[in-house]
Amino acid sequence: MAEKLHVVRNQKDTVFRMLFREKKELLELYNALNDSAYNSPEDLTICTLENAIYMNFKNDISFLLDSEMNLYEHQGSYNPNMPLRDLVYIAKQLEKYTRDETIYSSTLVKIPVPRFVVFYNGTDGQPERQILRLSDAFEKETSEPELELKVLMLNINFGHNKELMEKCRTLREYSQYVDRVRKYAKRMRIEEAVERAVTECIREGILADFLSSQRAEVIAVSIFEYNEEEEMRKIRASEYKNGKEDGIAQGIKQGIEQGIEQGMVETCKELGVSFEQTVARLKLRLGISEQEAQEKVRHYW
Structure with a gap:
C-alpha cells in the first residue's frame, strides 16, 4: 500500500489539496459523502499514475475503498469538461489496475466502481449540487447514450451544502477559512487579508492545527490562489463582453x-x-x- 496520497505535483497546490492529501481527513470526507463509518485511514489504497500525463490531465486525489475507485477534484472555477477529463483519467487508471489481467479471455475481468466528485468553490454562482454528464458534450443529441460518465459537482462555498458540512468538520472549516479570506480581501491587500484570516482562524480553532503547522505555506498558497482567481475572473468578464477570441487565448495564458x-x-x-x-x-x-x-x-x- 502506498504511504502518501496521489496529489498532483506538476500543477499548483491549493489549500484544499494540502488538507485532503492526508488519509485521515480524506476518509472523513469520504464518510461524509457516502454516509459510511469507516474508521481506519489505512483502509484507503492510494492510486498513483507515475509519470502518466495524458493530454495534460491529472486528477487531484484518487483512491480505492470498498471496491470503489474515487476520483476527487477541487475546482476554483466552473469547468463543464470534467466528465471528459475524468474519462481520460479513469481509462488510464483502469489500464494500470488491470495490467496483470487479459481482457481478451473468456473470463470476466472485474473492476472497481468508479466515482467522480468535483468540489467547487469558485465565486460564480452554482447550485448546491449538480450532475455533469459526458453526453452533454456529444455533438449530436441522443436519448440513450451508449457511453456515459456522470460527475457529481458540489458547491462547497460557505453556507452551501450544510448537511455535508455538518458531517465533515474539515470541509466546513475550510469553507469558513476561504470565506474569511475573500471577505477581508474586499477591503485590504490580499497579503493582509490572508494573514488576518489565518491568525483569526487559529485563535478561534478553525483548522487551527493545520494552519499553525503550515502557516507560511498556507499563506503563500492562498495568495497565489486568490490572485489566479482574480485573473481568471477578469478574463471571463472580458470574454463575455467582447466574445471569445481564440487567437489571443494563448497570449493571455502566458501573461497569467x-x-x-x-x-x-x-x-x-x-x-x-x-x-x-x-x-x-x-x-x-x-x-x-x-x-x-x-x-x-x-x-x-
Missing part, C-alpha cells in the same frame, strides 16, 4: 503564468523563504526542470 511566477518569487522572498526553497516550490508548482526554476527565480529575486 508570468504574473504567477513573479508573484510566487516575490512572496517567498517577503516571507523569508530561501533562494533554494523558492526554486523547489517553483519547480513543484510549474512542473519545470531545476535549471528552468533557478533561472526564473534569479530573474525576479
Whole structure:
C-alpha cells in the first residue's frame, strides 16, 4: 500500500489539496459523502499514475475503498469538461489496475466502481449540487447514450451544502477559512487579508492545527490562489463582453503564468523563504526542470 496520497505535483497546490492529501481527513470526507463509518485511514489504497500525463490531465486525489475507485477534484472555477477529463483519467487508471489481467479471455475481468466528485468553490454562482454528464458534450443529441460518465459537482462555498458540512468538520472549516479570506480581501491587500484570516482562524480553532503547522505555506498558497482567481475572473468578464477570441487565448495564458511566477518569487522572498526553497516550490508548482526554476527565480529575486 502506498504511504502518501496521489496529489498532483506538476500543477499548483491549493489549500484544499494540502488538507485532503492526508488519509485521515480524506476518509472523513469520504464518510461524509457516502454516509459510511469507516474508521481506519489505512483502509484507503492510494492510486498513483507515475509519470502518466495524458493530454495534460491529472486528477487531484484518487483512491480505492470498498471496491470503489474515487476520483476527487477541487475546482476554483466552473469547468463543464470534467466528465471528459475524468474519462481520460479513469481509462488510464483502469489500464494500470488491470495490467496483470487479459481482457481478451473468456473470463470476466472485474473492476472497481468508479466515482467522480468535483468540489467547487469558485465565486460564480452554482447550485448546491449538480450532475455533469459526458453526453452533454456529444455533438449530436441522443436519448440513450451508449457511453456515459456522470460527475457529481458540489458547491462547497460557505453556507452551501450544510448537511455535508455538518458531517465533515474539515470541509466546513475550510469553507469558513476561504470565506474569511475573500471577505477581508474586499477591503485590504490580499497579503493582509490572508494573514488576518489565518491568525483569526487559529485563535478561534478553525483548522487551527493545520494552519499553525503550515502557516507560511498556507499563506503563500492562498495568495497565489486568490490572485489566479482574480485573473481568471477578469478574463471571463472580458470574454463575455467582447466574445471569445481564440487567437489571443494563448497570449493571455502566458501573461497569467508570468504574473504567477513573479508573484510566487516575490512572496517567498517577503516571507523569508530561501533562494533554494523558492526554486523547489517553483519547480513543484510549474512542473519545470531545476535549471528552468533557478533561472526564473534569479530573474525576479
